[in-house]
Amino acid sequence: MIEVEDLWKSFGTNQVLKGITLSIPKGQTYVVLGGSGSGKTVLMKHVIGLFKPDRGLVRVNGVEISRLDGKPLTDARQLFGMVFQGAALFDSMTVFENVAFPLTEKGWRDRKSPDEIRARVVEKLEVVDLGEEVLNRWPSELSGGMRKRVALARALVSDPQVVLYDEPTTGLDPITTDYVDQMILHAKQKLQITSMVISHDIASAFKVADRMAVLYDGHLAAEGTPEEVRRSTDPFVQRFLSTWFAKQ
Amino acid sequence: MRRLQAALEDFGRMILFALEVVAWAVRPPFRLELVVAQMAFIGVGSAFIVGATGLSAGMVFALQMNYALKQFAAEGYVGGSVAFSLARELSPVFTALMVTGRAGSAIATELGTMRVTEQIDAMESMAVNPIQYLVVPRIIAAIVMFPLLTMLFNVIGYAGGFVMGVYVARIPIGPFLEHTREFMDPADILHGLYKAVVFGAIVSVITTWRGYAAAGGAKGVGEGTTRAVVMSSIAVLLADYVITFISVGT
Ligand SMILES: Nc1ncnc2c1ncn2[C@@H]1O[C@H](COP(=O)(O)OP(=O)(O)OP(=O)(O)O)[C@@H](O)[C@H]1O
Numbered sequence: 089m090i091e092v093e094d095l096w097k098s099f100g101t102n103q104v105l106k107g108i109t110l111s112i113p114k115g116q117t118y119v120v121l122g123g124s125g126s127g128k129t130v131l132m133k134h135v136i137g138l139f140k141p142d143r144g145l146v147r148v149n150g151v152e153i154s155r156l157d158g159k160p161l162t163d164a165r166q167l168f169g170m171v172f173q174g175a176a177l178f179d180s181m182t183v184f185e186n187v188a189f190p191l192t193e194k195g196w197r198d199r200k201s202p203d204e205i206r207a208r209v210v211e212k213l214e215v216v217d218l219g220e221e222v223l224n225r226w227p228s229e230l231s232g233g234m235r236k237r238v239a240l241a242r243a244l245v246s247d248p249q250v251v252l253y254d255e256p257t258t259g260l261d262p263i264t265t266d267y268v269d270q271m272i273l274h275a276k277q278k279l280q281i282t283s284m285v286i287s288h289d290i291a292s293a294f295k296v297a298d299r300m301a302v303l304y305d306g307h308l309a310a311e312g313t314p315e316e317v318r319r320s321t322d323p324f325v326q327r328f329l330s331t332w333f334a335k336q
Numbered sequence: 337m338r339r340l341q342a343a344l345e346d347f348g349r350m351i352l353f354a355l356e357v358v359a360w361a362v363r364p365p366f367r368l369e370l371v372v373a374q375m376a377f378i379g380v381g382s383a384f385i386v387g388a389t390g391l392s393a394g395m396v397f398a399l400q401m402n403y404a405l406k407q408f409a410a411e412g413y414v415g416g417s418v419a420f421s422l423a424r425e426l427s428p429v430f431t432a433l434m435v436t437g438r439a440g441s442a443i444a445t446e447l448g449t450m451r452v453t454e455q456i457d458a459m460e461s462m463a464v465n466p467i468q469y470l471v472v473p474r475i476i477a478a479i480v481m482f483p484l485l486t487m488l489f490n491v492i493g494y495a496g497g498f499v500m501g502v503y504v505a506r507i508p509i510g511p512f513l514e515h516t517r518e519f520m521d522p523a524d525i526l527h528g529l530y531k532a533v534v535f536g537a538i539v540s541v542i543t544t545w546r547g548y549a550a551a552g553g554a555k556g557v558g559e560g561t562t563r564a565v566v567m568s569s570i571a572v573l574l575a576d577y578v579i580t581f582i583s584v585g586t
Pocket residue numbers: 099102104122123124125126127128129130131173
């Protein structure tokens with residue numbers, strides 16, 4: 089479903105990605121771990137074509153998205169939902185308008201009726217444990233965690249085939265975190281959604297991942313099934329995971 | 337040298353941006369309700385400040401012309417000269433500068449904030465093109481509203497000149513109106529409206545571009561807004577000179 093081949097990216101003199109190769113089969117969940125500033129978000133934004141690689145390519149469903157531009161790129165994004173690290177809710181729109189946005193802005197052919205849209209928005213907000221009382225609030229009136237959950241609902245509302253989660257659980261309490269993990273698992277099992285998850289939460293990562301990678305110094309320091317990554321001999325990966333496994 | 341190169345590159349990118357705007361403007365879906373909302377913001381929202389500026393400009397200009405023309409015993413021409421100068425110069429230029437300060441700065445700030453808080457990225461991720469959704473309606477609204485606001489400036493400005501000329505400077509009402517008719521040609525008004533259309537396009541492209549290309553957090557957004565206002569104002573004055581020169585020569 090998603091293939092990243094030898095991806096390189098720098099900003100000025102800051103060489104962020106130095107040859108990343110990974111592939112995510114349809115219906116699987118891929119978790120990317122790594123330190124702060126290691127380039128996880130940059131990697132994810134390449135997958136949806138928000139950044140263009142200096143070298144290498146990204147293919148989604150066989151289409152080389154890293155080479156698209158303009159209208160074809162916009163159309164290719166119909167497949168995706170993305171949760172941004174900072175939620176990125178439209179602050180000139182209410183919660184309802186935010187979550188409904190992917191539905192109301194669809195081409196007229198597959199646009200739903202206002203009642204259907206409302207029902208769908210309420211349903212998706214329920215999934216992230218938000219009631220109808222938030223529908224008419226503005227993003228500035230929500231807590232950080234609530235904003236994150238609205239962003240989750242917005243990413244899932246159009247039933248995308250691929251969902252990109254940039255730290256979906258950061259800033260959430262343990263119960264809600266568990267809830268979001270269940271949501272990701274459910275999306276995979278029931279809807280065969282392909283997911284890419286960036287996480288700082290190693291417990292969550294091992295719970296939801298089919299495959300995972302640890303990003304360090306522009307490379308994937310470890311890559312494979314959770315078990316393979318756990319047994320990696322790479323010193324950084326060892327240190328990164330020991331912080332959590334020591335507690336077990 | 338470096339800075340000149342950077343400025344030229346930025347200018348080149350703005351031109352490409354403007355071409356992209358044109359491409360997205362002619363492609364469905366057409367979001368009429370967004371254009372209407374922007375017209376309300378740019379047009380209705382600026383009506384008061386444009387009207388107030390027009391009133392004061394018309395009044396002051398009438399007094400100055402009266403003072404000057406009195407020396408040739410030609411006060412009767414005050415109405416004509418006020419109308420003529422408003423239509424061809426004062427209205428389009430003052431309107432453009434006032435709307436830049438009020439609506440142009442708001443556009444640059446709003447889009448800039450959306451850029452640095454990833455709202456523009458989020459929109460793209462939802463398969464909605466931000467140029468089509470955010471930029472095109474603002475530019476269309478500006479191109480439509482600048483001439484309408486200029487017309488408002490004309491009307492209120494002339495009314496202000498009329499009050500000053502006829503009731504304060506005591507110019508007989510007959511010659512005041514008669515010489516206005518003699519002096520004015522519909523082409524003079526069209527000349528001003530034509531300028532307004534160009535100014536609307538210039539101001540909206542510059543301010544949306546500065547917002548769209550913003551970077552560097554809140555500070556970057558603030559700097560972008562300042563640059564947007566300064567660049568727009570200079571560009572309006574330059575374009576005014578060029579259009580005037582082309583149409584009347586030396
Ligand atoms: N738009 C940009 N322009 C310039 N540099 C950027 C840009 N986006 C990211 N970077 C740089 O790329 C590097 C990686 O950033 P990225 O946001 O991918 O980190 P991250 O792994 O997501 O970190 P975190 O876990 O803190 O979110 C950083 O050094 C950052 O400064």
